[in-house]
Amino acid sequence: GQQVMQIPQYQHVQEGEDFTTYCNSSTTLSNIQWYKQRPGGHPVFLIQLVKSGEVKKQKRLTFQFGEAKKNSSLHITATQTTDVGTYFCAGNYGQNFVFGPGTRLSVLP
């Protein structure tokens, strides 16, 4: 079946360090979305990637979609305490969305 994996499960960084989370799908995706969920909050949409090899940037965040449309990554440059939360990728297989298990980011001041 369709499965989305994310690594790492947890990441602890010092403020100012970079952070990357990786998302992998067992099969080809139509597109992929990224969400951020703060502790006690609900998922908030960050971005959607559609094209093979697509790269998008939002300030300190860089999102990539793999050439085969089976993997994606989110990179945060110079983390801040406001980046704390869990980052989920959600793979779209055309009929439904499958969320990954998320990467929980802790930022130490």
Next chain:
Amino acid sequence: EAGVAQSPRYKIIEKRQSVAFWCNPISGHATLYWYQQILGQGPKLLIQFQNNGVVDDSQLPKDRFSAERLKGVDSTLKIQPAKLEDSAVYLCASSLVRLQSYNEQFFGPGTRLTVL
């Protein structure tokens, strides 16, 4: 613009009891999703509506869970009877369109269900 509304925010019930959750999506959003999020896990799609029709309910435990979206606007999700493993946050989300179009999902605050 008002966000996705959900009620109640919290619910505590005993196993074998029934419970219902309500969701009012953003005005004009045709697609509505119900997700189950168990602590420490990603949201799991239970059911997806396009207007008042079901698009995907492949992961909905139909022996105990049911959902409806009458008139293509608000929606209710029911569990009857509840089990201990149903303890989770139930998230409702809506989007303008579905499938391969740009379909950002807007999530509501969720209902935290505890089954004792």
